[in-house]
Amino acid sequence: MDQGKSEQRAGEFASRYRVWLLAQAKNLCRNTTDAEDLVQDTLLRFIQTFGQVEALPNERSCEAWLVTTLSHRFYDQCRRQRVQAQGAKDPHLSNEVVEAPGSDSRPVYDTLTDEQFSEALQTLSPKMRATFELHAAGKKYQDIARSLDIPVGTVSKRLHDARARLREFLLRHIHSGVN
Template identity: 60%
Template sequence: MRQEQGQQAGTFAMARRDRLLGQARKLCANPTDADDLVQEVIARFIEEFGDNPHLPAEASGEAWLVKTLTHLFYTQCRRQRTQLNRAQDPALSEHARETSPIPACDAITPEQFSEARGTLSPKLHETYELHASGMKYEEIARRLEIPIGTVKKRLHDARSRLRKYLQNLLKLGPP
């Protein structure tokens, strides 16, 4: 029974592998890292849900996969940044921060990014969130019943507005 449950979890995750791989390729610098990231997410899904008698609902399971993929990617980025700074503990590495400035995107907190997303119009926000969840342009166009060119324009506008808002926020500095 346990093996059968693990197989069900594996089948569920593997059925979404291509979508996860597409999302990972948007995040990662190279295809090998993207593939490794997806394999790790699938392994964690099986580990998490393989012993459960019931898998999560389809939408919940997909959300878990995408969220885990994103969190793993950011964890890897933090780990790499720490290694690049040659710091055993970033909290103790004042010298590392003085010698290598923090890239602007690393200075943005999740709360600041949420605040920036909140400034988008409802149409831009919805389009941006669908894309951020891993949907391709064609899928977004079908779901919103708009032309693919409109999806591209909305994403361009959303990114431009987010960039401008966050750049202004960084210029102002902490309150």
């Protein structure tokens, strides 16, 4: 096995999926700078993980790995920001924590835990949740429609409704916990 060729193959695959992954990251972050940082970190991890193997797994497995890693890195980033914000509010820790610049403009949903998001997902109907999860996994509207045997317009409507319900539930949950 030639390590240089393996790294090159992994790098080429990562380059092909960069734009697609960036779109996924922007959906999560709603901030281009954070999304680009997440994508760079995810692609670097991909190359480090698969740059040593003789052959890459199949394309679907690689896509799933990228989306899963991106999501996990996003949640890690949210947790870090939450810890920093909580530390800044604690008078005993305020001298030890450096607040990130621009943290006042941080979106409210950055304070969500994985459990709160999972609870919000459970409020969706099974059809809406299935559609939302396929889209969150990076599937295009046409692929979701084919997979669920529904029209593309139905996919669009379900995703719109799912986002609205999730936003409503999560904002209610966040505001009830903020004092």
